[in-house]
Amino acid sequence: MKKLTMMVAALGLCFLCAQTPLAGDTLATVKQKGVLVAGVKDSLPPFGYVDEKTREIVGYDIDFVKAIAQRLGVRLDLKPVTSASRMPQLSEGNIDIIAATMTKTPERAKQIDFSHTYFATGQKFLVKKGTVKGLKDLEGKKIGTAKGSTSEQNAAQALPTATVLSFDDYPQAFLALQQGKVFAVTTDESILAGMLAKAPNKAMFEITEVRISDEPYGLGLRKGDAAFLAVVNQALLEMERSGQAKAIFDKWFGPGSPTPMARGFVIKPD
Amino acid sequence: MLKYHFDWGTVLSGRYLDWLLSGVVVTLEISALSLALAMFLGVLVAMLRLGPLGFLRRLAQAYLEFFRNTPLLVQIFFWYFGSYKILPQALNDWLATTNFEFAAGVVALGIYTSAFIAEDIRSGVRAIPKEQMEAARSAGFGYLGAMRHVILPQAVRITIPPLVNQFLNLTKNSSLAMTIGVAELTYQARQVESYSFKGLEAFSAAALAYLLISLFIAGAVNLYTRWVLRPAAGR
Numbered sequence: 001m002k003k004l005t006m007m008v009a010a011l012g013l014c015f016l017c018a019q020t021p022l023a024g025d026t027l028a029t030v031k032q033k034g035v036l037v038a039g040v041k042d043s044l045p046p047f048g049y050v051d052e053k054t055r056e057i058v059g060y061d062i063d064f065v066k067a068i069a070q071r072l073g074v075r076l077d078l079k080p081v082t083s084a085s086r087m088p089q090l091s092e093g094n095i096d097i098i099a100a101t102m103t104k105t106p107e108r109a110k111q112i113d114f115s116h117t118y119f120a121t122g123q124k125f126l127v128k129k130g131t132v133k134g135l136k137d138l139e140g141k142k143i144g145t146a147k148g149s150t151s152e153q154n155a156a157q158a159l160p161t162a163t164v165l166s167f168d169d170y171p172q173a174f175l176a177l178q179q180g181k182v183f184a185v186t187t188d189e190s191i192l193a194g195m196l197a198k199a200p201n202k203a204m205f206e207i208t209e210v211r212i213s214d215e216p217y218g219l220g221l222r223k224g225d226a227a228f229l230a231v232v233n234q235a236l237l238e239m240e241r242s243g244q245a246k247a248i249f250d251k252w253f254g255p256g257s258p259t260p261m262a263r264g265f266v267i268k269p270d
Numbered sequence: 271m272l273k274y275h276f277d278w279g280t281v282l283s284g285r286y287l288d289w290l291l292s293g294v295v296v297t298l299e300i301s302a303l304s305l306a307l308a309m310f311l312g313v314l315v316a317m318l319r320l321g322p323l324g325f326l327r328r329l330a331q332a333y334l335e336f337f338r339n340t341p342l343l344v345q346i347f348f349w350y351f352g353s354y355k356i357l358p359q360a361l362n363d364w365l366a367t368t369n370f371e372f373a374a375g376v377v378a379l380g381i382y383t384s385a386f387i388a389e390d391i392r393s394g395v396r397a398i399p400k401e402q403m404e405a406a407r408s409a410g411f412g413y414l415g416a417m418r419h420v421i422l423p424q425a426v427r428i429t430i431p432p433l434v435n436q437f438l439n440l441t442k443n444s445s446l447a448m449t450i451g452v453a454e455l456t457y458q459a460r461q462v463e464s465y466s467f468k469g470l471e472a473f474s475a476a477a478l479a480y481l482l483i484s485l486f487i488a489g490a491v492n493l494y495t496r497w498v499l500r501p502a503a504g505r
Contacts, residue, residue, distance in 0.1 A: 084460060088469065111467050142366075144451075148464040165371065165451035166461070172351075172449075179354040180366045 026096050026221070026228040027072075036074050038065040039081035039095035039220075043171055045194040046252040046259055047101045048080075060252040061099040064118055064219070067244060068097075068235045082169055084148030087111060090220055097232070098220030101191060103150045113225065114218030115232045118245070120265040121190040121215050123154050125208040126177065132184065132208050138162060144173035144182035150215065151187040158212040170195060177205075184208075188215045190253070190261060197258035216265075233269070240267040274470065281471040286462045290472070293458030294479050300375055300454060301441045301483075307380030308440065312387030319392055322413060330388070337385040343446055345382055350374040350450040375447035383440045387433065394429030395421055427495070434491050438484050445480075455479055 030036050040061050041048035048059040057078050069076035079095050086098045090112060104114045125132060125143075132138060140161045145151045147166040155164050165182055167173045174195045176182045185192065192207050199205065219236075221229050239245040245267050253261040280286065318330035337345070350371065354362055365373075398421050406416035448457035459476035463469035 084464060087467075107465075107467065147460060152461075153465065166457070167451055168449050175351055176451075179351065180363060181350075181354075181370060 026225050027231055028227075030072060030074055030096055030228075034074050035077050036065065036069045036072060036097065037077045037079055037095045038062075038069075039086050039089050039098045039100055040065070040078050041082075041100045042078075042080035043169060044101060044191060045198055046257070047191070047194065048099075060119065060248060061101065063248045063251070064236075064239075064245075065097060065099045067239055067248075068219075068232060071235045071238075072231070082148070083146050086220065090222060096221075096228075100220075101188065102217055102220050103188070103215045104218040105150060108220075112223050113221045113229050115221065115229065116236050116267055116270055117216040117218055117265065118236055118267055119190070119217040119249075121188045121217070121261075122211045123151055123186060123213040123215055124189045124192060124211050125184040125186045126174070126192040126196060126205055127184045127208060128177075129204060129206045132210065135159070135210050135212070138184055138210070141183035142181070144176045144185045145187055146170050146173060149187060150213070154213045155186045174199070186212075190259070193259040193261065236267050237269070276471055276474075277468055278471055278475075280466055281462060281468050281475055286466060286472070289458040289462055290455070290475055290479070293453065293455035293476070294483075296372075296453055297441070297444055297455040297479075298483070300372065300379065300444045300447060300452065303376045304379035304383065304444065305437060305440055307376060308383035308387055308436070311381065311384035312391060315384060315388040316391035316395065317417065319388060320395055334385050334388060337382055338389070342378065342382050342443055343449065346375065346378040346446055346450060349378045371447075371451045374450060375444070375452045379440060379444055379447070382443070383436055386436050386439075390429050390432040390436065391425065393432075394425035397428050398424050430491060430495055434488055437487050437491070441483055441487065442480060 040057060040059070042057050043049055044059070046059050047061045048057055050056070051058045057080070062078065065078075066076055079089070081089055081095070081098070081100050083100070086095075086100050086102065087108070089095050090098055098112075101119075102108075102114075104117065108114070125138065135158065138159055141159075142163045142165055143155050143159065144165050144167060145155060146169050149166075152164060152166050155162065165173075165176070167176065170185070170187060170191060173182065173185045177185045178199070178201070185195075189207060189211075196202050196205055196207065219232060221232065236245070239248075246263065249263050251257070253259055253263065281290070315330045315333055318326045319334070321327060353374070357365070402420055402424070403416055406420040407413070411419065444454055445456035447454055448460065451457075453461075455476050459472040462472040466472070
């Protein structure tokens with residue numbers, strides 16, 4: 001009988017333990033473990049990609065979580081995620097924070113919490129040069145994008161007559177464009193610029209003026225984890241104030257970078 | 271015990287239900303077409319593999335080993351992206367205007383499965399004592415005639431149970447076609463998840479649909495063996 005009681009107690013303990021990563025206080029857990037696990041993209045320059053020389057994941061997103069981990073005084077552990085897998089990974093406790101080109105949307109905000117906007121861009125189209133003047137030229141065409149992204153939903157809404165083909169991630173969609181299997185690839189301008197910069201035959205392609213949405217990126221945190229959210233937001237604001245945030249932007253999107261863009265935003269409380 | 275509250279109402283109504291149902295239709299279409307291709311190629315390769323010509327035997331064996339021992343996902347990418355480098359440009363341009371994702375999916379699934387089907391058929395044929403072939407040949411049948419009228423009708427009965435497995439595997443493997451943008455059941459379930467965030471419900475519904483399709487296939491083959499291939503004694 002005593003044995004049985006012990007077993008039941010142990011079982012109960014297991015359930016309690018199993019629940020901590022879901023409900024608990026991420027800040028305390030991270031500090032206790034001494035490691036912050038961040039879900040990042042690993043094939044999406046310049047946000048997150050594997051550097052050919054060092055074989056490490058680098059990029060704009062990575063520099064931000066690196067700075068946050070430094071502030072917390074913990075080690076940073078990077079875990080590659082896709083657009084479709086990042087939210088389940090977060091809610092299951094496999095990662096502590098999402099830094100993976102994630103657009104803040106009201107629907108997503110019902111499931112997770114977002115930090116202040118740390119990057120802002122808009123959704124455009126990557127096409128063969130001279131094929132698209134306006135949105136009309138894209139009607140009824142095959143448009144490639146990535147599964148589980150906002151780009152997929154925006155494109156279906158802006159172009160109801162087009163066929164939206166969702167690939168596993170953006171590199172496959174771009175390959176399909178190069179092979180003429182899709183007419184355009186659509187996603188955030190910054191991602192398109194990154195893909196274009198790496199393409200061997202970049203002279204053949206261009207990014208359209210047509211813009212179908214605004215895309216503010218936020219870091220994703222588990223819902224209702226107020227202490228951690230406050231620390232992350234505080235870190236972002238301090239990075240803006242000290243000029244570190246702008247320095248990271250210039251490193252990846254400055255005039256000398258392969259993907260020059262204007263910084264049309266500052267990090268501020270929403 | 272369960273903390274999660276299932277919300278079936280969202281997933282099983284309106285446009286989400288339409289998406290899932292259209293996914294079921296595409297899954298059935300791609301499975302049926304690949305199955306036809308796989309059966310045709312499978313029988314052909316098995317015959318070559320068992321045939322009297324050494325050159326064709328070796329060719330068939332190479333085909334079997336290659337397609338049986340490489341991952342299906344790699345083969346799908348090969349047919350969809352790799353074919354571009356091999357085919358002439360004019361053909362590529364024409365293919366881009368068609369539903370090429372679907373066609374590449376059918377070809378990849380059909381060829382992959384045909385390798386397994388060929389092996390099942392071969393072992394079925396080998397289970398028929400060789401005296402049967404000798405008797406048929408001495409009764410005046412040619413090799414093909416003996417195969418068709420004597421050996422295959424017996425071999426098919428033995429082969430059916432392993433073939434059912436291949437049919438079921440094929441149906442489930444068709445979910446990999448989502449990686450090249452074929453809007454089959456798993457693709458649609460994933461789409462429902464990304465719009466509604468009801469992933470558990472969407473994938474549970476998809477799993478149930480796969481289960482029903484599989485049970486239907488197994489049941490249909492069961493009826494076929496019972497009624498069409500029933501022992502000829504009563505006739």
